[in-house]
Amino acid sequence: MAVENQKALENRNITIYDIAREAGVSAATVSRVLTNNANVRPEKKEKVQALIKKYNFKPNALARGLSDTKSKVLGIIAADVRNSYYAEVVVACEVAAREAGYTVLLCNSLGETEREKRQLETLYEQRVGAMIQLGGRVDDLVSDTEYVELVNQMTNNIPMVVSGKLDGTLCYQVQIDAMKAMDLLMEHLIDLGHRQIAMVGGGMDVLSTYEKLQRYKQILKNYHLDFHEEYVIEGGYDYQTGYRGMNALFECEKMPTAVVAINDYAAVGVMHSIYEHGKRIPEDFSVVSYDNTQLTRLMMPRLTSIDYRYEFYGRKLVETAIAASEGGEMPRIQLVTPRLVVRESTAPVAEV
Amino acid sequence: MAVENQKALENRNITIYDIAREAGVSAATVSRVLTNNANVRPEKKEKVQALIKKYNFKPNALARGLSDTKSKVLGIIAADVRNSYYAEVVVACEVAAREAGYTVLLCNSLGETEREKRQLETLYEQRVGAMIQLGGRVDDLVSDTEYVELVNQMTNNIPMVVSGKLDGTLCYQVQIDAMKAMDLLMEHLIDLGHRQIAMVGGGMDVLSTYEKLQRYKQILKNYHLDFHEEYVIEGGYDYQTGYRGMNALFECEKMPTAVVAINDYAAVGVMHSIYEHGKRIPEDFSVVSYDNTQLTRLMMPRLTSIDYRYEFYGRKLVETAIAASEGGEMPRIQLVTPRLVVRESTAPVAEV
DNA sequence: GTGAAAGCGCTAACAA
DNA sequence: TTGTTAGCGCTTTCAC
Numbered sequence: 191m192a193v194e195n196q197k198a199l200e201n202r203n204i205t206i207y208d209i210a211r212e213a214g215v216s217a218a219t220v221s222r223v224l225t226n227n228a229n230v231r232p233e234k235k236e237k238v239q240a241l242i243k244k245y246n247f248k249p250n251a252l253a254r255g256l257s258d259t260k261s262k263v264l265g266i267i268a269a270d271v272r273n274s275y276y277a278e279v280v281v282a283c284e285v286a287a288r289e290a291g292y293t294v295l296l297c298n299s300l301g302e303t304e305r306e307k308r309q310l311e312t313l314y315e316q317r318v319g320a321m322i323q324l325g326g327r328v329d330d331l332v333s334d335t336e337y338v339e340l341v342n343q344m345t346n347n348i349p350m351v352v353s354g355k356l357d358g359t360l361c362y363q364v365q366i367d368a369m370k371a372m373d374l375l376m377e378h379l380i381d382l383g384h385r386q387i388a389m390v391g392g393g394m395d396v397l398s399t400y401e402k403l404q405r406y407k408q409i410l411k412n413y414h415l416d417f418h419e420e421y422v423i424e425g426g427y428d429y430q431t432g433y434r435g436m437n438a439l440f441e442c443e444k445m446p447t448a449v450v451a452i453n454d455y456a457a458v459g460v461m462h463s464i465y466e467h468g469k470r471i472p473e474d475f476s477v478v479s480y481d482n483t484q485l486t487r488l489m490m491p492r493l494t495s496i497d498y499r500y501e502f503y504g505r506k507l508v509e510t511a512i513a514a515s516e517g518g519e520m521p522r523i524q525l526v527t528p529r530l531v532v533r534e535s536t537a538p539v540a541e542v
Numbered sequence: 543m544a545v546e547n548q549k550a551l552e553n554r555n556i557t558i559y560d561i562a563r564e565a566g567v568s569a570a571t572v573s574r575v576l577t578n579n580a581n582v583r584p585e586k587k588e589k590v591q592a593l594i595k596k597y598n599f600k601p602n603a604l605a606r607g608l609s610d611t612k613s614k615v616l617g618i619i620a621a622d623v624r625n626s627y628y629a630e631v632v633v634a635c636e637v638a639a640r641e642a643g644y645t646v647l648l649c650n651s652l653g654e655t656e657r658e659k660r661q662l663e664t665l666y667e668q669r670v671g672a673m674i675q676l677g678g679r680v681d682d683l684v685s686d687t688e689y690v691e692l693v694n695q696m697t698n699n700i701p702m703v704v705s706g707k708l709d710g711t712l713c714y715q716v717q718i719d720a721m722k723a724m725d726l727l728m729e730h731l732i733d734l735g736h737r738q739i740a741m742v743g744g745g746m747d748v749l750s751t752y753e754k755l756q757r758y759k760q761i762l763k764n765y766h767l768d769f770h771e772e773y774v775i776e777g778g779y780d781y782q783t784g785y786r787g788m789n790a791l792f793e794c795e796k797m798p799t800a801v802v803a804i805n806d807y808a809a810v811g812v813m814h815s816i817y818e819h820g821k822r823i824p825e826d827f828s829v830v831s832y833d834n835t836q837l838t839r840l841m842m843p844r845l846t847s848i849d850y851r852y853e854f855y856g857r858k859l860v861e862t863a864i865a866a867s868e869g870g871e872m873p874r875i876q877l878v879t880p881r882l883v884v885r886e887s888t889a890p891v892a893e894v
Numbered sequence: 895g896t897g898a899a900a901g902c903g904c905t906a907a908c909a910a
Numbered sequence: 911t912t913g914t915t916a917g918c919g920c921t922t923t924c925a926c
Binding site: 249270271285316485488 | 598600601602603604605607608613615622623624626629630632633636637640645646647648649650652657660663664666667668669695781807810814817836837839840842
Binding site: 567568569570571574580581582583586605607608609610 | 911912913914915917918919920
């Protein structure tokens with residue numbers, strides 16, 4: 191049995207040298223047909239390609255990455271893909287990455303800063319072409335100093351794109367326009383006649399939430415509506431926050447007629463509280479949320495929500511990351527404009 | 543300015559040679575302190591470590607992987623992390639992997655076989671230590687021949703762990719015990735007095751679904767209950783399937799009193815159909831589901847569901863993958879025993 | 895158009 | 911305990 195056949199049988203350690211030998215060319219030539227960025231005489235090219243196919247030869251990406259060329263891997267740190275919002279963005283990024291011939295290395299930071307740091311280092315060690323961070327420290331209103339320093343260490347070699355911001359670093363920012371999002375929501379509710387609008391969930395240490403609150407106040411002012419301290423219920427981004435928040439609103443002297451939930455999970459909590467109080471949506475209360483995840487379509491009634499155009503958003507994140515990785519020029523800050531998706535959870539305010 | 547300082551400033555291209563030179567030792571010694579698997583004189587060790595810290599040196603994982611050692615990267619192909627089930631498993635795998643010092647390379651096959659194949663090849667090119675496939679072709683009752691052949695090409699070099707099966711390959715199988723899961727659900731319902739039990743959603747081309755149906759029939763037989771053809775509604779694994787399926791059940795001459803939904807998404811559809819028909823859960827119908835994702839806790843009432851012990855499941859998948867990668871012995875087939883989580887969507891059958 | 899040769903950054907025999 | 915050396919598999923000058 192020929193040596194070549196043996197190797198094929200084992201499918202083991204086939205390298206460009208094996209291909210080169212059998213094709214009667216040099217390894218360099220095989221490399222040329224692999225990368226397809228230099229001329230090779232057609233007949234040789236075909237011969238090489240035939241052998242590649244014959245042996246199911248797959249070039250070693252590690253070796254490729256080791257030599258000069260930038261590795262075609264994108265590292266993504268997401269807060270937690272179990273949250274549908276991140277799942278949407280991550281999948282959108284992956285699809286866009288693959289279209290561009292890139293692979294994705296994914297990490298979930300799970301809300302733990304230490305984990306986040308280790309992941310940053312791991313991705314660096316993998317010498318990914320660029321990193322994308324979704325959520326976590328880049329959501330902070332006040333950037334974590336230690337984290338900033340760590341990022342600055344990496345960022346000389348590996349560009350980083352963040353879904354929020356990181357003050358004191360040169361990260362590329364691709365953000366959702368949180369103010370615009372609040373505008374859309376508030377205008378929709380005000381158009382429907384709502385004047386008592388509550389805002390439930392979210393922490394003021396989170397940039398986008400902070401911006402939303404600021405915008406919320408501004409819009410009230412613009413419409414000459416009073417700001418009620420008790421209509422703003424801070425908290426987390428989960429069901430419980432929404433549920434407890436709405437329960438609290440039921441204690442208000444004058445109840446709101448509409449509720450803006452900080453995300454879909456919180457909105458579900460709000461809805462349940464409303465139902466438990468024997469009220470209806472949207473007849474008694476209008477409920478809106480941010481994120482437009484699958485949850486909005488699984489609730490009864492289906493939720494009016496702010497959509498982030500995930501496909502577009504993911505594409506923009508990835509485009510920026512790849513451009514940065516390949517040395518292209520990209521704006522430091524880009525804004526993605528959200529849109530409103532109106533469903534059945536909002537209706538004109540009930541006549542009093 | 544010393545050369546060393548320049549490099550530090552740029553944080554560029556620092557290698558073990560830079561560290562070695564400044565520490566006055568050889569690269570091999572630096573490597574030894576890095577891998578920590580050979581004795582190095584304490585004073586040298588400290589000196590090297592100090593420099594590593596000083597320059598924030600991070601070894602190049604690509605180069606590491608290129609030399610003999612197996613790469614500490616696990617490739618995961620999941621069907622779609624936007625489905626909470628996969629999100630749970632993926633996160634569990636990632637946590638387990640990281641504990642073992644491994645990184646995860648994630649791909650979403652999105653139900654497209656072509657994409658799945660390309661991802662398999664990409665992971666192979668990355669020379670991951672092992673691959674884990676969750677959903678997709680490994681769920682098929684009848685394994686796809688082309689896919690099997692592709693997997694067999696890789697599997698000589700890179701072991702593969704699958705959440706289902708792939709006939710004609712040497713993949714390690716770590717499966718949920720689907721039969722046991724059905725047992726738990728049926729026994730629970732039968733204990734509650736239900737005798738008319740429907741099964742909504744799922745395709746018979748999917749192994750686990752097929753097994754569930756077989757078990758369903760067997761259990762009916764064991765309890766001397768009649769099998770009604772019209773109580774089994776095949777379909778997909780989504781909301782619509784559940785919704786339409788339940789609508790169809792409302793057309794039955796004799797309606798079931800309990801419904802087993804193939805997953806949580808289908809269960810939500812079932813619930814909505816029930817509500818739209820003016821019926822209640824669990825008073826009029828008991829509803830149970832598989833997967834125990836976050837949805838079960840977001841519904842009203844909260845859903846009784848089969849839990850797969852994700853943390854355990856992920857750990858087992860990863861353990862198997864790592865063991866296989868490192869040449870350890872592992873059983874070809876392992877079963878994970880699911881458990882039943884009883885919530886408010888099930889109740890004793892109403893008196894007739 | 896093509897081959898020889900150097901090098902990417904690390905690990906691991908093999909000596910010493 | 912340590913340094914020297916030889917790869918790992920690829921890409922890319924640099925000659926020819």
